[in-house]
Amino acid sequence: MSRYGRIDLTEELLTWAGVTKRPHRFGGVEFQLNETEIGHLHGNRLFDLLLSKSERDRWIEEGKASPHHMYPDSGWVSVYLNTEQDIACAIEIARSKYDQIKLKDEMKND
Numbered sequence: 532m533s534r535y536g537r538i539d540l541t542e543e544l545l546t547w548a549g550v551t552k553r554p555h556r557f558g559g560v561e562f563q564l565n566e567t568e569i570g571h572l573h574g575n576r577l578f579d580l581l582l583s584k585s586e587r588d589r590w591i592e593e594g595k596a597s598p599h600h601m602y603p604d605s606g607w608v609s610v611y612l613n614t615e616q617d618i619a620c621a622i623e624i625a626r627s628k629y630d631q632i633k634l635k636d637e638m639k640n641d
Contacts, residue, residue: 537575578610595620
């Protein structure tokens, strides 16, 4: 198991076309596609993403995310990066969010 969840996740996300990183407004690092947030990291072990309620519920039900650490009833989810499996779950959820942003942007441009 990697000791560096943040590094593993960051390296993966930055290989995706168009993804950029910048400081997050509440601390940590934010990942964006076309100026839309995919998710953000706090420290080395906490990744937060904003999803639709149905997506949020699905990821939580599948055990791949937890209700947000501060706002558990919102659309936000948290993924605690403690194991390689947690990192894989974070990447899977981030990829889903990335694909949604990309599709939405493509539809806007048609």
